[in-house]
Amino acid sequence: MTLTLQHASVLWTFLAAGRRHQPCELIVVCGSYDLRVCDYACQLLKAGVAPHLLFTGNTGNWTRHLWTRSEADIFAEHAMAQGVTADQFSLETRATNFAENIALARQMFPDVRSATFLTKPNSIRRVALTLPVQWPGLEAWVDAPAFDFPAEVSPLVGVLGVIDEMVGDVHRIMVYPALGFQVEQAIPDEVQVAWRYLVEQGFDHHLIKGRS
Numbered sequence: 001m002t003l004t005l006q007h008a009s010v011l012w013t014f015l016a017a018g019r020r021h022q023p024c025e026l027i028v029v030c031g032s033y034d035l036r037v038c039d040y041a042c043q044l045l046k047a048g049v050a051p052h053l054l055f056t057g058n059t060g061n062w063t064r065h066l067w068t069r070s071e072a073d074i075f076a077e078h079a080m081a082q083g084v085t086a087d088q089f090s091l092e093t094r095a096t097n098f099a100e101n102i103a104l105a106r107q108m109f110p111d112v113r114s115a116t117f118l119t120k121p122n123s124i125r126r127v128a129l130t131l132p133v134q135w136p137g138l139e140a141w142v143d144a145p146a147f148d149f150p151a152e153v154s155p156l157v158g159v160l161g162v163i164d165e166m167v168g169d170v171h172r173i174m175v176y177p178a179l180g181f182q183v184e185q186a187i188p189d190e191v192q193v194a195w196r197y198l199v200e201q202g203f204d205h206h207l208i209k210g211r212s
């Protein structure tokens with residue numbers, strides 16, 4: 001494994017930690033470019049983890065170039081092809097980031113007290129850190145389909161794209177607490193070293209502009 005992939009694997013392990021689900025009232029499926037998240041949502045629904053799915057997402061950095069419809073619409077169509085019926089899901093098609101995924105889900109289901117949020121593995125920590133800000137008091141878990149880096153990343157964005165995405169995610173974990181978007185998170189030294197190395201190697205396309 002190259003030095004770049006070694007450092008990227010450190011970020012993946014950090015960002016993907018904590019995946020779990022429990023029986024709950026609602027599964028909130030955060031849209032993305034990776035339809036395996038939708039596949040996993042269908043599995044959990046059929047297993048009885050929750051009685052209802054909420055597909056949430058308009059378009060993001062990747063999907064605005066991939067699809068002409070919202071992530072939520074694409075996911076819903078994919079789910080129905082797997083036997084999920086229209087009464088088993090709802091759609092939210094405005095959210096463009098994790099804060100909006102959560103906040104708009106809360107608006108749609110204000111009486112829900114427990115929910116599992118599904119996302120890509122490398123977004124688990126971001127969602128978990130955003131939840132206490134956008135939906136305080138909710139009993140919540142964050143889960144993702146189990147696949148590994150680098151061998152099983154989505155071919156739609158590729159390994160280099162995922163590295164860029166992860167560098168941006170770690171930057172947001174550094175910056176967002178001061179802006180009120182996420183709760184604080186201690187970042188281990190090895191993650192900081194890996195992040196700096198990858199930035200120096202040019203994986204800077206998803207960094208927050210104007211923030212060191």
